[in-house]
Amino acid sequence: MDLSLSDDQEQLLRMVKEFAEREVKPLAAALDREARFPSQLVARMAELGLLGIEVPVDHGGSGLDTLAYVLAMEEVSAACASTGVIMSVNNSLVCDPLLKFGSDEQKEQWLEPLAAGEKLGCFMLSEPEAGSDAAAQTTVAVRDGDEYVINGTKNWITNGPQADTGILIAMTDREQGHRGISAFVVDMNGKGVRRGHKDDKLGIRASHSCQIFFDDHRVPVSQRLGEEGHGFKVAMATLDAGRIGIAAQALGIARAAFEAAASYACERKTFGKRIIEHQAVAFMLADMETEIDAARMLTWRAAVAKTSGARHTRESAMCKLMASEVANRVAKNAIQIHGGNGYVSEYPVERHYRDAKITEIYEGTSEIQRIVIASHLLRG
Numbered sequence: 534m535d536l537s538l539s540d541d542q543e544q545l546l547r548m549v550k551e552f553a554e555r556e557v558k559p560l561a562a563a564l565d566r567e568a569r570f571p572s573q574l575v576a577r578m579a580e581l582g583l584l585g586i587e588v589p590v591d592h593g594g595s596g597l598d599t600l601a602y603v604l605a606m607e608e609v610s611a612a613c614a615s616t617g618v619i620m621s622v623n624n625s626l627v628c629d630p631l632l633k634f635g636s637d638e639q640k641e642q643w644l645e646p647l648a649a650g651e652k653l654g655c656f657m658l659s660e661p662e663a664g665s666d667a668a669a670q671t672t673v674a675v676r677d678g679d680e681y682v683i684n685g686t687k688n689w690i691t692n693g694p695q696a697d698t699g700i701l702i703a704m705t706d707r708e709q710g711h712r713g714i715s716a717f718v719v720d721m722n723g724k725g726v727r728r729g730h731k732d733d734k735l736g737i738r739a740s741h742s743c744q745i746f747f748d749d750h751r752v753p754v755s756q757r758l759g760e761e762g763h764g765f766k767v768a769m770a771t772l773d774a775g776r777i778g779i780a781a782q783a784l785g786i787a788r789a790a791f792e793a794a795a796s797y798a799c800e801r802k803t804f805g806k807r808i809i810e811h812q813a814v815a816f817m818l819a820d821m822e823t824e825i826d827a828a829r830m831l832t833w834r835a836a837v838a839k840t841s842g843a844r845h846t847r848e849s850a851m852c853k854l855m856a857s858e859v860a861n862r863v864a865k866n867a868i869q870i871h872g873g874n875g876y877v878s879e880y881p882v883e884r885h886y887r888d889a890k891i892t893e894i895y896e897g898t899s900e901i902q903r904i905v906i907a908s909h910l911l912r913g
């Protein structure tokens with residue numbers, strides 16, 4: 534198996550490493566402390582082509598593959614996990630379904646500005662009573678001539694407070710269950726779209742989320758993404774892509790926590806020696822590094838599968854499950870290695886610990902990933 538990177542991937546990696554190290558990392562602690570949306574970093578990501586990495590150049594993107602996207606996501610997230618998720622939502626939850634399911638007109642009107650970073654996107658699937666059970670949609674889109682009239686509430690919508698464009702999943706025929714769900718692309722500044730107050734979160738505090746309310750919001754039929762009744766599949770296929778992005782975000786968080794712990798362990802002395810010379814600490818670090826590499830291999834495998842065009846539901850679920858759980862273990866042990874210093878905000882590991890938690894929850898909890906993986910076993 535050849536694990537070497539292509540010239541394009543190497544070049545992107547070098548560019549993103551420099552951006553992350555010089556421009557993102559110095560701001561991360563303050564952005565988190567102030568729960569401040571990183572507008573200037575989002576503008577820089579647009580300039581650097583990081584908001585539509587896999588979108589072809591003739592549609593305004595960078596025309597690279599999923600592994601390139603994963604490499605960039607890990608770097609940005611290692612510097613600032615909040616900036617990482619803003620980037621991942623735009624790339625994999627918004628550009629990706631428009632690229633896969635959009636008509637030529639939809640690509641021109643909606644995808645191109647998103648891929649170029651002129652507009653920011655959000656993905657609206659979750660509802661107050663439809664989180665893990667994504668088919669239990671109560672937001673309705675009722676056909677009225679050449680339009681749909683949309684009513685309902687969406688929850689925890691990442692990028693919701695800032696988004697210009699949204700992918701919306703709604704029920705068009707309740708009788709049909711998941712086969713009665715359809716997908717739409719919507720103008721977030723349109724009449725009848727209202728944003729709730731910003732969620733006050735444990736981690737990724739510089740990435741904002743909120744409720745979105747639809748009150749008789751009208752969209753023309755031309756804004757339906759894919760066939761009527763195919764929206765659940767659009768949502769699931771979108772999450773297959775999104776979960777790779779979140780795995781890469783988790784890898785970034787884990788790596789940042791590991792690097793902070795390793796460097797601290799090489800300096801801090803107790804009982805007359807550096808703490809890395811105590812086997813308890815050395816073994817913790819060895820396990821952390823090994824687990825991060827294992828998670829990275831699963832993430833790269835899923836990325837290669839996606840680029841090949843093959844269905845990658847299982848691979849995406851596996852890498853998201855593994856990388857998010859590794860990030861949580863690594864961040865927890867990074868605090869343990871730092872002792873009291875790990876518990877205060879002077880050191881970055883308490884932020885990594887808070888940021889890691891969400892990766893086990895959004896885009897499908899760890900329990901949902903296990904259901905997805907086990908369902909493949911059942912099917913044989």
Ligand code: CAA
Pocket residue numbers: 622626656658659664665666667668689690691711712765766769770772773846894895896897898901904905
């Ligand atoms: N690709 C294409 N089709 C798929 C699919 C996939 N990955 N997964 C399922 N389907 C199809 C099935 O083949 C089936 O098709 P048929 O009607 O032809 O039989 C249909 O969809 C229904 O499948 P299931 O019976 O498996 O559906 P289910 O209701 O049992 O649910 C689930 C499956 C995996 C639990 C799903 O509900 C799920 O993934 N839940 C988690 C939702 C989630 O991840 N939410 C995250 C919100 S987004 C977010 O977090 C964004 C953010 O802020 C960053």
